[in-house]
Amino acid sequence: MSTYPYPMLERPFVEFRKAEGKPFRNVSEWIQTLPPSGEYRFENYDAVILGIPLSRSSISASAASEAPNALRSAWKYFSTYHIEADVELNGMGILDIGDVKQSITDIAASYKAIREVMYAMRMNHPHTLPICLGGDHSVTARLVQGWKKAHPEQTIGLLQFDTHFDLRSLDEGPTNGTPMRLLIEEGIVKGEHIHTLGVHGFFNSQALKHYADQSGVTYKTMTQMRKYGISRTVKESLDALSEDVDIIYVTVDMDVLDVAFAPGAPAATPGGMRTDELFEAVFLAGQASKAASMDIVCLDPRLDVREATIKAGVHVMLCFLSGYWDRKQKEMSID
Structure with missing residues (x-):
């Protein structure tokens, strides 16, 4: 572990520093980077951001590998205060440790690096909440593999927001359409411990639905979610998972959003x-x-219009962190 975090990782492309003695004004002044000195005090941080610039395994032509830096560049647009939830994130220590090093030509080597970085994160600072910025959806399987390697005794549940099941056959190799199937068939996550929310329209085959049914995957279509209520549907999935698993990994494929958004x-x-x-x-x-962890995947900055999807991605990250920090603040007040 002596190579972690550097040179195991690439340092962030930009280093943010909070000016001493002044309040935070935006997210780029809140998220910190590690000092070049090598004096790393992970105990000061509650959450860690990791970039995963991989998109060569995407079924659709994609520059999702550019997303981590595009998301970082948009942090300056956001404050640390969530007005609807009345949650201030300033009190949370958060660290950007940079990106997983990726091979130019060897996808298998890239996958191995992703798996090993998650394992190293859990070994070096297991108290922190990993926020992972992809990259295409294939990275989720490798991140979960790394978690399982670090915590083999834990039962993992997945809450997936996605238009697609991502249960395609592995016969043609791993892609961004196969992460859930890979995790099921490797025995890392049981089918009944996967809840997929947001499937709709004409974008999944009947064969994939049958595989989901046979594997015990729980899924809700957009029509079902809207009739039942978004909050109610999500809470029901979280409650069901919480009864059966030790940790919940949340994965957000940005294509769950309507193309207009x-x-x-x-x-x-x-x-x-x-x-x-x-x-x-x-x-x-x-x-x-x-x-216990979340990722944001399948966001291509080169296709974006006026940074609409990039800003939505940052907003997703901040909303998840706001929920997490709200929970932690309440837990601390009880203690």
Whole structure:
């Protein structure tokens, strides 16, 4: 572990520093980076941000590898105060440790690096909440593999916001359409411990639905979610998972949003979520007592229009963190 975090990781492309003696004014002044001195005090941080710049395994042509830095560049637009929830994030210590090093040509080597970085994170600072910025959706399987390697005794549940099941056959190799199937078939996550919210329209085959049914995957369509209520649906999934698993990993594929709200998600389609619905959902997910990690994937800055999808991605991250911090503040007040 002596190579962690550097040179195991690439340092962030920009280093943020909070000016001493002045209040935080935006997220870029709140999120910190590690000093070049090598004196790393992870105990001062509650959450850690990791970039995963991989998109070569995407079924759709994608520059999702550019998303981590695009998201970082947009932090300056946001304050640390969530007015609807009345949550101030200033008190949370948060650290950007940079990006997983990726091979130019060897996807298998890139996957191994992702898996090993998550393992190293859990070994070096297991108290922190990992926020992972992809990258295409194939990275989720590798991150969960790394978590399981670090915590083999834990039962993992997945709350997935997605237009697609991501249960495609592995016969053609791992892609951003296969992460849930890979985790099921490797025995890392049971099918009944996967809840997929947001599927809709004509973007999943009947064969994939049958596989989901046979594997025990719980899924809700957008029509079902809206009739039942977004909050109620999400809470029901969180409650069901919490009864059966030790930790909940939350994965947000940005193509769950309607294409009108996410032009920068390569596989976004008509009929998806509105941004306000997704923000509400991830805030609730962050509040769940067993929510332990989250990722944001499948966002292509080169397709985006006026940074609409990038800003939505940052908002998703901040809503999840707001839910998490609200929960932690309440837990501390009880103690």
